[in-house]
Amino acid sequence: xxxxxxxxxxxxxxxxxxxxxxxxxxxxxxxxxxxxxxxxxxxxxxxxxxxxxxxxxxxxxxxxxxxxxxxxxxxxxxxxxxxxxxxxxxxxxxxxxxxxxxxxxxxxxxxxxxxxxxxxxxxxxxxxxxxxxxxxxxxxxxxxxxxxxxxxxxxxxxxxxxxxxxxxxxxxxxxxxxxxxxxxxxxxxxxxxxxxxxxxxxxxxxxxxxxxxxxxxxxxxxxxxxxxxxxxxxxxxxxxxxxxxxxxxxxxxxxxxxxxxxxxxxxxxxxxxxxxxxxxxxxxxxxxxxxxxxxxxxxxxxxxxxxxxxxxxxxxxxxxxxxxxxxxxxxxxxxxxxxxxxxxxxxxxxxxxxxxxxxxxxxxxxxxxxxxxxxxxxxxxx
Ligand SMILES: *Cc1c(COP(=O)(O)O)cnc(C)c1O
Numbered sequence: 001x002x003x004x005x006x007x008x009x010x011x012x013x014x015x016x017x018x019x020x021x022x023x024x025x026x027x028x029x030x031x032x033x034x035x036x037x038x039x040x041x042x043x044x045x046x047x048x049x050x051x052x053x054x055x056x057x058x059x060x061x062x063x064x065x066x067x068x069x070x071x072x073x074x075x076x077x078x079x080x081x082x083x084x085x086x087x088x089x090x091x092x093x094x095x096x097x098x099x100x101x102x103x104x105x106x107x108x109x110x111x112x113x114x115x116x117x118x119x120x121x122x123x124x125x126x127x128x129x130x131x132x133x134x135x136x137x138x139x140x141x142x143x144x145x146x147x148x149x150x151x152x153x154x155x156x157x158x159x160x161x162x163x164x165x166x167x168x169x170x171x172x173x174x175x176x177x178x179x180x181x182x183x184x185x186x187x188x189x190x191x192x193x194x195x196x197x198x199x200x201x202x203x204x205x206x207x208x209x210x211x212x213x214x215x216x217x218x219x220x221x222x223x224x225x226x227x228x229x230x231x232x233x234x235x236x237x238x239x240x241x242x243x244x245x246x247x248x249x250x251x252x253x254x255x256x257x258x259x260x261x262x263x264x265x266x267x268x269x270x271x272x273x274x275x276x277x278x279x280x281x282x283x284x285x286x287x288x289x290x291x292x293x294x295x296x297x298x299x300x301x302x303x304x305x306x307x308x309x310x311x312x313x314x315x316x317x318x319x320x321x322x323x324x325x326x327x328x329x330x331x332x333x334x335x336x337x338x339x340x341x342x343x344x345x346x347x348x349x350x351x352x353x354x355x356x357x358x359x360x361x362x363x364x365x366x367x368x369x370x371x372x373x374x375x376x377x378x379x380x381x382x
Contacts, residue, residue, distance in 0.1 A: 007067055007182065008251045015062030015244070017055065029241045030054045044229065049237070051229055056240035063247060064215050067182045069189045072221035074214045074228065075240060079178065079198025080106050081233035082212030084114075086174055086196050087145070089227040090220070093119030096138045100127040100146040100157055102352060104176065104198075105340050107145075127157025128287070133165055143172035148187065149179035152303045152336045152360040153278045153353055156287035159294055163191035172220075178202070178327070183254035184297040194220055201327025202300075204246035205253050209239050253329065253365055257300030260368040264361070265302045267372045273313075273379040275357075278303040300363040301326055303336075305355050308382035310335060314359070316378035319366055326362030331371055334360050 002018060004010045021027060035047025044051060057075060064073035076082040099111060101124045111122050123136040127146060144166050146157050166173040174194045175187045181202040187195045194216035197203055204211060214224050228234065265279035280291035281298030291298055306313055314322050320331040324339055337356045341349055346356065
């Protein structure tokens with residue numbers, strides 16, 4: 001397997017088979033569900049698509065290993081499949097885990113409803129207060145699960161302390177790195193054991209594929225693969241092809257999004273129609289200095305509270321699209337109180353700092369000045 005010196009080059013070339021298949025510069029899609037037997041000795045070596053070993057899977061796994069600096073990788077049918085597979089493959093009934101507060105809603109519900117039903121208990125801890133973690137650790141605690149950047153207030157947990165804590169306490173550390181992508185942060189190199197992604201977001205980047213990814217040690221990916229083969233959340237080869245194509249431009253997209261989000265955050269902060277902006281790249285953000293130390297860029301997601309009419313504001317946007325999700329080339333806006341946090345009462349939302357007038361923006365790759373103009377005009381008119 002050829003190796004490359006930089007992330008940029010690896011994104012384009014890593015994983016490409018040599019010699020190229022029929023010389024194809026862009027690897028073809030292998031639609032075949034099954035492959036002719038070569039005398040495989042075990043079930044897990046069979047040439048069957050659910051085992052995630054098509055040429056499209058292998059190319060993608062190799063690319064993901066290279067860019068996240070892991071020993072092995074596995075793609076899954078969604079981000080939630082990556083998260084549930086990672087957790088279930090490492091845990092058994094009776095285990096306890098530590099989890100950072102303020103998780104992505106799907107993960108939160110999976111932990112508190114589904115995993116709980118299978119006998120795994122979790123304790124939620126404040127990711128910004130490492131001194132409180134030890135008190136929550138139990139004899140049966142197996143792992144600590146965190147997110148690189150919290151949604152939607154973009155809080156950044158004490159990640160260095162989390163790695164250190166897990167080493168001391170002999171816990172497995174798992175991080176959801178969806179919001180930052182390997183362009184801004186490489187968790188495995190930093191000391192985390194396992195990284196999970198909703199590849200639906202930045203890794204693919206074009207709002208046209210649902211996918212997930214796990215990267216880590218060969219042993220932990222082997223465990224995850226064994227479970228995935230039975231759960232069946234295998235990524236389709238066509239989706240593999242699209243994800244591989246999306247990854248080729250990841251560095252270009254994310255750098256542009258880092259720069260545009262920072263410029264938009266600054267412009268919003270200066271507008272009288274905006275009360276508060278949450279973006280780790282702003283000096284006013286509570287975790288700014290930590291984010292500066294940890295990350296190469298501050299990402300493409302920001303949130304802001306407006307004192308103008310929310311409906312009029314979103315209706316007045318002509319470039320930004322009101323839609324859930326993030327990480328694509330199109331700028332998206334959503335109101336957490338009406339989408340991801342709708343299940344909570346206003347009082348519960350207030351307790352975790354999510355105001356009803358909060359809007360989350362996922363900055364795309366449109367021209368930054370045009371984007372700023374779109375937001376400032378919509379706010380002024382609202
Ligand atoms: C979207 C998202 C997920 C879930 O990913 P899907 O691809 O929608 O299953 C998990 N974690 C984070 C941080 C996300 O943004």
